[in-house]
Amino acid sequence: MKWHHNLLVGVINGLEQFFFHKRRSVKVVEELFEKNKKWGSRDRKIVSYLIFENVRWVRKFAYCSNIKELSTKKDLWSILGSSIVIKDRLLPNFIEFSHLDSKKILNREKKIKNNRKISQSIPDWIDSLGVNDFGNKIWDKEIKALNIKSNLVLRCNTLKSNINHLKKELSKNNIDSFLIKEYPHALIIKEPKKITNLSCFKMGYFEIQDANSQKVALSCNLKTRMTVIDACAGAGGKSLHMASIMKNKGEIIALDPFDNKLKELNNRAIRNGIDIIRTLNTSNKNLISNIIGKADRVLIDAPCSGLGVLKRNPDAKWNMTPKKIKDLIKVQDSLLEEWSKYLKKGGELIYATCSIFKNENTNRIKTFLKSESGKNFKIIKEKTFFSYSTGFDGFYIAQLKNCE
Structure with a gap:
């Protein structure tokens, strides 16, 4: 591949923002594109690819560059050089790469074949967590799967379309997609393309949502005319899915502490043809007492x-810490205690996370069931959706019933 110096400078600027200024990689890429409007489609693909690859594999590339800790812009050029060597086996003839030796990089890559922490580019503590929870065999498969870039997955809005009709609409725009039996509302896009400019998106035929994320609403055992609380709604992907399953009949109260997310949810609901979702800032939950x-x-x-x-x-594997997880666990326990009291007898509580680890999942449910708030609940079903066995994001879903 022919590498253009100005694009690599853009990549370095992006990596500097991520590693040294702790900016989110997605935001960094968006801002780079905004500042460099002359970059064509191919240029943008190269820049985004290299930034995300170096974020994902930084520990591996740093080892291959013989760098113990990133601290300078020269270090960033080194890991970028290693990523190019490992991909193309040849370094561009740029002065910023003059200190690198391609043979040494490739030799160091060979040495890490049996070192999962470095070869899969993960912090030691995450590797230990994976081994403790799942054992070496499953964890080895799972972390390899989590390091493979995700597919673009759509969820058909059944209020406005059906899966086969949506597939045909996408095909008219030269977008190939395929169905998966276990995911009735999902379409997998074969080659990632910009799709939010399509008329069928603007008309509310679909949302972008990972396949295993779609399992959450499907696990809620929903019927029309129900009263449903989405306690941590965010921008509302799961609220929208629940509303479509309920055929836009009933009531969904969607709560979140951030008004901008609730505003986005309201806009999405309009596009989806949904009017049963009532948004509420979490600070005003007394209004639904x-x-x-x-x-x-x-x-x-x-x-x-x-x-x-x-x-x-x-980004998450570099931004998350054991201390942050301990704080999150307190929040998770508090949410279970707080919102369980809103259920009627025979009602169901669905607890979900986009984590696969037991300390945030099974252990939280066990703790809740032993508590005063959870003593009248029983577990109906729980499942961890692994990336290695599904091909999609890792998720955990537990269904509990109030037997009071």
């Missing part, structure tokens, strides 16, 4: 480490 003990379903899509979605968000 009248439905304590009356809700049919409560969904807690809990804040979590995000370590199940490394396929599409490799």
